[in-house]
Amino acid sequence: xGFWDRLFGRKAPAAEPAAPTAPAPTAxxxxxxxxxxxxxxxxxxxxxxxxxxxxxxxHPESYGLNITRAGRQGSVxxxxxxxxxxxxxxxxxxxxxxxxxxSLWQEGPDTLPWEEVRExxxxxxxxxTFGMAQLAQLGPDREMVSRRTLPFLLELLVVDLPExxxxxxxxxxQEWGASEDEAFAAxxxxxxxxxxxxxxxxxxxxxxxxVDTGDTYETSRLLHPGFLASFASRVxxxxxxxxxxxxxxxxxxDANPDTVARLCESGDREYEAASRRLTPxxxxxxxxxxxxxxxxxxxxxxxxxxxxxxVRLALSEYTAQKESLDKVHQARDADVFVANLSAVxxxxxxxxxxxxxxxxxxxxLLPRADMVSMNEAPMAYFLVPWAEVERLAPGCLTLVPELWxxxxxxxxxxxxxxxxxxxxxxxxxxYEEP
Numbered sequence: 001x002g003f004w005d006r007l008f009g010r011k012a013p014a015a016e017p018a019a020p021t022a023p024a025p026t027a028x029x030x031x032x033x034x035x036x037x038x039x040x041x042x043x044x045x046x047x048x049x050x051x052x053x054x055x056x057x058x059h060p061e062s063y064g065l066n067i068t069r070a071g072r073q074g075s076v077x078x079x080x081x082x083x084x085x086x087x088x089x090x091x092x093x094x095x096x097x098x099x100x101x102x103s104l105w106q107e108g109p110d111t112l113p114w115e116e117v118r119e120x121x122x123x124x125x126x127x128x129t130f131g132m133a134q135l136a137q138l139g140p141d142r143e144m145v146s147r148r149t150l151p152f153l154l155e156l157l158v159v160d161l162p163e164x165x166x167x168x169x170x171x172x173x174q175e176w177g178a179s180e181d182e183a184f185a186a187x188x189x190x191x192x193x194x195x196x197x198x199x200x201x202x203x204x205x206x207x208x209x210x211v212d213t214g215d216t217y218e219t220s221r222l223l224h225p226g227f228l229a230s231f232a233s234r235v236x237x238x239x240x241x242x243x244x245x246x247x248x249x250x251x252x253x254d255a256n257p258d259t260v261a262r263l264c265e266s267g268d269r270e271y272e273a274a275s276r277r278l279t280p281x282x283x284x285x286x287x288x289x290x291x292x293x294x295x296x297x298x299x300x301x302x303x304x305x306x307x308x309x310x311v312r313l314a315l316s317e318y319t320a321q322k323e324s325l326d327k328v329h330q331a332r333d334a335d336v337f338v339a340n341l342s343a344v345x346x347x348x349x350x351x352x353x354x355x356x357x358x359x360x361x362x363x364x365l366l367p368r369a370d371m372v373s374m375n376e377a378p379m380a381y382f383l384v385p386w387a388e389v390e391r392l393a394p395g396c397l398t399l400v401p402e403l404w405x406x407x408x409x410x411x412x413x414x415x416x417x418x419x420x421x422x423x424x425x426x427x428x429x430x431y432e433e434p
Contacts, residue, residue: 035082035086036063036082039078039081039082039085039086039097040058040063040065040078042094042097043065043076043078043081043097043101044056044065046097046098046101047065047067047101050069050101052069052070053067053068053069054068054069054070054071055067055068056068059075059077062075062077062133063077063078063079063082064076064077064078064079065078076104079133080276081096081097081100083275083276084096084275084276085097086275087275112159113176114176114177114178117159117172117176118178118182118183118186119186119190120159120160120161120190121157121158121159121160121168121183121186121187121190122157122158122160122165122187122190122191122194122217122220123155123156123157123158123184123187123188123191123220123223124155124156124157124158124165124217124219124220124246125149125153125154125155125156125219125220125222125223125243125246125278126153126154126156126246126278127152127153127154127277127278127279127316127317127320128148128152128153128154128317128321128404128405129317129320129321129324129405130154130156131144131167132320132321132324133323133324133327141169141170141171141174142169142170142171143169143170144156144157144167144168144169144170145157145167145168145169145170145172145173145180145183147184148404149223149291150283150291150292150293151293151310151313151314151405152279152313152314152317152405153278153279154404155184155223156168157183157184157187165216168183188223188224188225191217191220191221191223191224192224194213194215194217194220194221195213196211196213196221196227197211197212197213197214197215197218197221198210198211198212198251199212201250205256205258205259205262206235206236206252206253206255206256206258206259207234207235207236207252207253208250208251208252208259208262208263209231209234209235209250209251209252210249210250210251211249211250211251214247216246216247218246218247218248218249219243219246219247219248219249219278221249222241222243222249222283222291225289226289228241228251228283228284228285228289228291229285229289231251231253235251235252235253235255236252236253236255236256236259237253237254237255237256238253238254238255238284238285239251239252239253239254239284239285240252240253240254240260240263240282240283240284240294241282241283241284241291242263242264242266242267242270242280242281242282242283243267243278243279243283244266244267244268244269244270244271244274244277244278244279244280245270245271245274245275245276245277245278246276246278247276248270248274250263250266254284254294254296257302260282260296260302260306261302261305263282264282264302264305264306264309267279267280267281267282267309268280268309268312271312279309279313280309280312280313281293281294281306281309281310281312281313282294282306282309293310294306295307295310299349299351301350304349304350304351304352307351307352308352311343311352311354314341314354314367314405315341315342315343315354317405318340318341318367318405319340319341321338321367321403321405321407322338322339322340325338325365325403326338336365337362337363337364337365338364338365338407339356339357339358339364339365339366339367340356340357340367341354341355341356341367341369342354342355342356342357343355344428346428346429346431347429348429353370353371353428353431354369354370354371355369355370355371355372355373355383356369356371356372356373357372357373357375357381358372358373358374358375358410358412359375360375360376360377360412361412363409363410363411363412364410365400365403365407365408365409365410366397366407366408366410367405367406367407368386368405368406368407368408369386370385370386370431370433371383371384371385371386371426371428371431372384372385372386372389374418374421374422374425376418382421382422382425383425383426383427383428383431384421384424384425384426385424385426385431385434387434388421388424389421392417392420392421392424393413393417393420393421395411396410396411396412396413396417397409397410398410398411
């Protein structure tokens with residue numbers, strides 16, 4: 001059937017439920033268990049009521065189920081389903097669950113020929129750690145096809161099917177006989193054929209536009225070359241955009257500080273509330289029209305607010321990455337320390353500055369940060385800008401190419417290198433961005 005070990009995207013509700021009905025957990029059960037457990041029980045009940053399903057068991061390591069259907073075994077992970085249903089009323093919640101289960105049995109990328117698939121491919125934006133927890137339990141051929149489009153974000157490929165959007169894995173390209181470049185080219189060609197769905201969201205304090213298509217590919221429009229740049233004539237100043245969750249894309253200009261502040265506040269608020277969040281940060285275009293992170297010049301409160309949004313994204317993604325890597329290392333009995341990314345506010349202007357800690361006798365996987373705290377001994381440390389660590393101790397940092405966001409394997413500097421780093425130390429209040 002080709003339905004196992006998939007990661008599902010969100011689609012508009014189908015006209016009819018696609019899975020059998022079954023008694024949901026009782027009201028007493030709903031009150032006595034936490035929401036995640038309640039969803040798990042509800043999905044279990046629906047699957048057990050399906051006469052084609054032979055066996056259902058809890059996944060021993062993840063939030064999901066192992067299922068045997070028609071003699072075939074596989075796993076279904078429920079984190080995304082929980083995120084999609086946790087705030088829905090009961091009837092709508094049941095419908096979404098039924099639709100999700102129905103999509104498990106539909107024909108997928110495994111069985112479709114390349115000639116048909118290439119007409120259904122579309123690119124989507126996701127957070128850099130999307131799917132990382134599940135992929136840790138799957139083989140290399142199950143890795144999703146991706147590109148590192150923006151800091152802390154990924155561009156992935158999906159096959160747009162009636163009930164769900166299924167992510168393209170490496171094995172699919174091999175089965176289709178297609179290259180990664182061919183697949184992305186087809187996806188972008190299909191994206192160009194989608195309507196832009198742009199509507200005027202508000203006129204004050206200056207024009208704000210919204211991509212309002214309802215097809216769940218709203219933020220994908222940002223991947224279309226020249227799309228954001230094309231708003232130069234419709235906004236005041238350089239085009240800027242927020243995409244706090246997958247179905248929200250608002251675009252304005254940066255000439256009016258009140259508009260910038262409104263977008264920043266909206267991005268932060270919607271990101272915090274979203275079940276399928278992307279980024280709280282703002283984005284713009286460079287002189288070539290390429291989408292890049294937006295950082296407002298200066299050190300005023302609004303500029304610091306812009307920086308904080310990007311720092312929040314970095315903290316969130318590095319934390320999620322560390323959690324996943326720690327689980328992998330524990331399962332493999334590997335003694336690897338994955339360092340945290342942390343942040344502080346500079347006293348003189350409230351600027352957020354990120355840092356990581358590199359301790360003597362520990363060779364951590366370091367996240368990229370503004371500054372590195374070199375801890376020679378307990379209560380003995382000094383701060384060095386990351387750029388200076390790269391310049392003065394290049395042999396001590398090795399980029400791990402398969403990790404995104406980036407991390408570096410480390411080797412503690414030799415005494416002479418450490419002295420050069422000590423000479424390059426700066427106080428937090430004196431740090432300046434390179």
